[in-house]
Amino acid sequence: MPRVVDNIQIGPLTWKMRVEVPRLVAKAKAGQFVIIRVNEQGERVPMSIAGLDGEQGLLTVIYQVVGKTSALMTTVENGGEISDCVGPLGLASHVENWGTACVVGGGIGIAPVYPIAQAYKEAGNKVISIIGARSKDILFYQKEHGEVADELYVCTDDGSEGHHGFVSDVLVKLLKDGAPIKMIMAIGPVPMMRVVAKVTKEFEVPTWVSLNPLMVDGTGMCGGCRVTVGGETKFACVDGPDFDGHLVDFDVLTSRLNAYKDQERKAMKKLLEDPNCRLTKAVREFTYPGENKA
Amino acid sequence: MIEKIEKKERMKIKRAEMPAQKPEDRVRNFNEVPFGLTAEQAITEAARCLECKKAPCIDGCPVEVDIPGFINLILEKDFAGAARKIKQTNSLPAVCGRVCPQEEQCEIKCVLAKKFKPVAIGHLERFVADYERENNLVQIPAVAAPTGKKVAIVGSGPAGLTVAGDLIKLGHDVTVFEALHKPGGVLVYGIPEFRLPKNIVQAECDVLKDTGVKFENSTVIGKMETIDELFEMGFDAIFIGTGAGLPNFMGIPGEQLIGIYSANEYLTRSNLMRAFDENDYDTPIIRGKNVAVLGGGNTAMDAVRTSKRLGADHSYIVYRRSEAEMPARAEEIHHAMEEGIEFHMLTTPIKFIGDDQGRVVQMECLNMELGPPDDSGRRRPVPIEGSNFIMDVDLVVVAIGNSSNPLIQSTTPGLETNRWGNITVNPDTMQTSRPGVYAGGDIVTGGATVILAAGAGKKAARAIHTYLSNGAPK
Numbered sequence: 001m002p003r004v005v006d007n008i009q010i011g012p013l014t015w016k017m018r019v020e021v022p023r024l025v026a027k028a029k030a031g032q033f034v035i036i037r038v039n040e041q042g043e044r045v046p047m048s049i050a051g052l053d054g055e056q057g058l059l060t061v062i063y064q065v066v067g068k069t070s071a072l073m074t075t076v077e078n079g080g081e082i083s084d085c086v087g088p089l090g091l092a093s094h095v096e097n098w099g100t101a102c103v104v105g106g107g108i109g110i111a112p113v114y115p116i117a118q119a120y121k122e123a124g125n126k127v128i129s130i131i132g133a134r135s136k137d138i139l140f141y142q143k144e145h146g147e148v149a150d151e152l153y154v155c156t157d158d159g160s161e162g163h164h165g166f167v168s169d170v171l172v173k174l175l176k177d178g179a180p181i182k183m184i185m186a187i188g189p190v191p192m193m194r195v196v197a198k199v200t201k202e203f204e205v206p207t208w209v210s211l212n213p214l215m216v217d218g219t220g221m222c223g224g225c226r227v228t229v230g231g232e233t234k235f236a237c238v239d240g241p242d243f244d245g246h247l248v249d250f251d252v253l254t255s256r257l258n259a260y261k262d263q264e265r266k267a268m269k270k271l272l273e274d275p276n277c278r279l280t281k282a283v284r285e286f287t288y289p290g291e292n293k294a
Numbered sequence: 295m296i297e298k299i300e301k302k303e304r305m306k307i308k309r310a311e312m313p314a315q316k317p318e319d320r321v322r323n324f325n326e327v328p329f330g331l332t333a334e335q336a337i338t339e340a341a342r343c344l345e346c347k348k349a350p351c352i353d354g355c356p357v358e359v360d361i362p363g364f365i366n367l368i369l370e371k372d373f374a375g376a377a378r379k380i381k382q383t384n385s386l387p388a389v390c391g392r393v394c395p396q397e398e399q400c401e402i403k404c405v406l407a408k409k410f411k412p413v414a415i416g417h418l419e420r421f422v423a424d425y426e427r428e429n430n431l432v433q434i435p436a437v438a439a440p441t442g443k444k445v446a447i448v449g450s451g452p453a454g455l456t457v458a459g460d461l462i463k464l465g466h467d468v469t470v471f472e473a474l475h476k477p478g479g480v481l482v483y484g485i486p487e488f489r490l491p492k493n494i495v496q497a498e499c500d501v502l503k504d505t506g507v508k509f510e511n512s513t514v515i516g517k518m519e520t521i522d523e524l525f526e527m528g529f530d531a532i533f534i535g536t537g538a539g540l541p542n543f544m545g546i547p548g549e550q551l552i553g554i555y556s557a558n559e560y561l562t563r564s565n566l567m568r569a570f571d572e573n574d575y576d577t578p579i580i581r582g583k584n585v586a587v588l589g590g591g592n593t594a595m596d597a598v599r600t601s602k603r604l605g606a607d608h609s610y611i612v613y614r615r616s617e618a619e620m621p622a623r624a625e626e627i628h629h630a631m632e633e634g635i636e637f638h639m640l641t642t643p644i645k646f647i648g649d650d651q652g653r654v655v656q657m658e659c660l661n662m663e664l665g666p667p668d669d670s671g672r673r674r675p676v677p678i679e680g681s682n683f684i685m686d687v688d689l690v691v692v693a694i695g696n697s698s699n700p701l702i703q704s705t706t707p708g709l710e711t712n713r714w715g716n717i718t719v720n721p722d723t724m725q726t727s728r729p730g731v732y733a734g735g736d737i738v739t740g741g742a743t744v745i746l747a748a749g750a751g752k753k754a755a756r757a758i759h760t761y762l763s764n765g766a767p768k
């Protein structure tokens with residue numbers, strides 16, 4: 001069973017986990033993902049690669065508590081184990097030297113665009129990074145992005161740090177001002193990717209987005225991860241997760257992500273009520289957006 | 295007690311009836327449907343066998359199990375010996391006794407089949423294998439002196455497990471790489487618990503482990519290492535048994551609605567992830583009230599019977615041909631009918647209709663009639679114009695077959711495939727176009743049967759052994 005070197009909280013509901021999987025790390029590339037199973041009864045949850053340390057054979061994933069499995073992940077102790085970590089899955093992000101390339105990371109998406117920014121940089125690009133979150137305390141990896149990017153823009157929805165507004169606002173301004181961006185990679189919540197793709201279409205800049213439909217096996221066997229791209233059905237786990245943002249049907253993606261909403265909420269409620277589970281106070285106080293804790 | 299009796303007397307014995315859970319009970323649980331023969335029943339049934347000299351039943355079995363041989367040992371009450379006899383050619387008797395389509399393989403060839411009912415070969419096979427396992431009589435096979443040769447097996451379905459079992463005994467160093475977190479292939483993720491309990495598959499894998507086979511689960515070959523990299527890692531030969539795991543969809547409007555599953559997804563959620571046991575396992579599954587399963591094969595039967603157990607009021611099979619053309623095993627269709635599955639024959643969906651949440655609520659269908667035979671020799675279904683009608687459904691499972699998963703083929707230069715993406719092999723040795731690389735099972739044939747996959751594994755194991763014994767070139 002893969003060993004978890006450390007699993008530390010880096011934001012109100014955000015954790016960073018490093019897993020010792022040297023063979024996987026030796027093969028993995030930016031843009032790919034892994035599937036983790038915390039325990040024998042657990043779901044298989046996909047997680048993007050947020051960092052690779054080839055020397056120590058360590059994989060970094062950064063995750064947000066959104067339901068039962070991600071909440072359970074927070075209980076894995078430093079030096080503990082998880083049942084499985086399979087990968088690298090999906091295709092690596094397309095990387096070449098375009099001159100100037102831009103990565104846009106929103107919320108938890110700040111994590112997976114970081115290794116992609118690194119790869120763009122290594123290929124010789126000038127890299128512009130735009131990262132944003134709802135508020136200052138949710139932001140992370142400013143330093144890491146700052147070290148890679150030639151230009152870094154930070155924004156928050158509430159103005160508590162950096163630009164007051166959305167990542168897409170910053171991007172539009174850059175494009176309007178004539179920044180010579182030839183390629184954009186945007187990862188974040190579906191509404192964010194939708195907006196980014198919409199604005200970059202007007203400027204005719206190729207834009208990739210990384211899709212996160214529900215998955216089971218991650219090898220092309222179940223078809224649960226199907227997405228509609230350019231009117232065609234694709235399996236995100238093998239044909240993606242990166243797709244041309246201008247062709248993605250975001251409505252289908254949004255709708256399919258809600259398939260198990262009721263069951264998920266029931267499972268999370270049960271977990272939060274379980275006194276034996278070693279959840280931290282922060283996780284115990286979890287509420288769904290737009291829902292008050294009764 | 296039954297002594298050996300005259301042939302005439304033997305033919306008067308009635309074929310054993312498999313005791314089973316009553317339909318009204320079993321639709322409420324996931325326990326296995328048939329209980330298995332009692333020892334007494336097995337001995338009586340064994341007495342029916344005429345022990346034919348040129349036993350035609352053996353010709354019907356793809357791996358040529360010595361059928362009269364093992365049945366004779368049952369008469370002598372050496373049940374474990376009978377199981378070992380079967381294992382000389384079939385390493386998975388507990389599985390095959392349950393899931394082989396005996397009625398079109400060994401049993402159809404039985405001389406008794408013409409005038410009476412054939413000997414219940416499958417039931418007997420299952421009985422002795424269960425007896426051996428449940429009484430802890432399974433012997434860890436003797437292993438030959440180490441040859442120093444390493445073999446990699448990709449995929450742990452019946453094909454891969456058979457190759458592993460045969461080659462470990464011959465002294466080779468065997469590692470099985472499996473993409474999922476549990477070994478067994480379709481035996482664990484596809485075929486439901488009520489037909490093949492998962493502890494049986496686990497027990498088979500445990501024996502292989504105890505014999506020395508190494509299992510590396512959660513390892514996707516082609517993503518982790520490629521075939522060429524396995525050679526670089528020191529493997530001398532490779533067997534590819536990756537199955538037919540790429541679900542086909544209908545390609546009709548509405549297929550992206552919530553509540554439309556491929557059979558692979560539906561069955562994997564229920565079997566591998568054990569979503570049916572919602573108190574203990576975390577993976578969710580949609581429990582429909584009106585469930586339509588599209589297709590007429592074993593997979594469709596497994597899916598539709600699963601839906602009933604998950605609480606459906608109405609579970610339908612929607613099949614575009616007639617019952618006579620249904621590829622599912624007769625026994626499965628029979629079980630499904632007993633469980634109250636409703637069959638809509640000569641029907642094809644043309645469109646799925648959703649609500650404002652994107653969930654499927656209805657399915658538009660057309661009635662069909664049978665026209666002249668097509669390439670497959672079966673009469674081709676033709677739509678009846680204007681016969682459109684609507685079915686209310688809240689869950690649809692598409693079970694219209696699988697194609698080959700391209701992960702290995704696309705990462706292995708020089709590996710030849712046919713136009714459906716199946717790996718092409720020499721049918722005598724199962725060798726692919728790449729020296730030292732062998733393949734078998736569904737990845738070669740397309741969706742077939744457990745015993746055919748196991749048979750291909752046997753053949754490949756023999757050829758791999760020859761190849762390694764002749765000093766595989768590095």
Ligand SMILES: Cc1cc2nc3c(=O)[nH]c(=O)nc-3n(C[C@H](O)[C@H](O)[C@H](O)COP(=O)(O)OP(=O)(O)OC[C@H]3O[C@@H](n4cnc5c(N)ncnc54)[C@H](O)[C@@H]3O)c2cc1C
Nearest residue numbers: 045046047048063064067068069070212213214215257264
């Ligand atoms: C390729 C890929 C990469 C991902 N990378 C990351 C990552 O780096 N960090 C991270 O925090 N999350 C990532 N996700 C999402 C993550 O897998 C889900 O948040 C997680 O499975 C939620 O499980 P849960 O039990 O905690 O929540 P649940 O209670 O199961 O779900 C809560 C909500 O999260 C979403 N969700 C649930 N399961 C999935 C799933 N399998 N995939 C996507 N969304 C899901 C749904 O909208 C759901 O309503 C990724 C998903 C994919 C497909």
Ligand SMILES: Cc1cc2nc3c(=O)[nH]c(=O)nc-3n(C[C@H](O)[C@H](O)[C@H](O)COP(=O)(O)OP(=O)(O)OC[C@H]3O[C@@H](n4cnc5c(N)ncnc54)[C@H](O)[C@@H]3O)c2cc1C
Nearest residue numbers: 449451452453473479480515536537735736742743744747
């Ligand atoms: C629902 C269902 C019911 C069936 N019922 C019956 C029945 O009653 N009787 C019968 O005889 N047959 C039945 N079959 C058919 C039978 O199960 C198959 O023919 C048989 O399992 C094929 O065996 P296999 O070894 O070729 O592959 P599989 O059993 O498909 O196993 C292949 C394995 O390889 C793994 N794999 C794939 N790609 C990779 C990779 N790149 N790296 C590592 N691992 C990989 C897969 O995860 C899988 O575990 C049924 C099939 C299904 C789907």
Ligand code: SF4
Nearest residue numbers: 355359390394399400
């Ligand atoms: S392996 Fe299958 S076909 Fe062969 S004897 Fe056993 S049940 Fe019959």
Ligand code: SF4
Nearest residue numbers: 343344346351404405
């Ligand atoms: S053909 Fe029938 S009766 Fe003859 S040996 Fe085989 S099982 Fe026995």
Ligand code: FES
Nearest residue numbers: 218220222223237
């Ligand atoms: S997750 Fe099963 S096919 Fe993609």
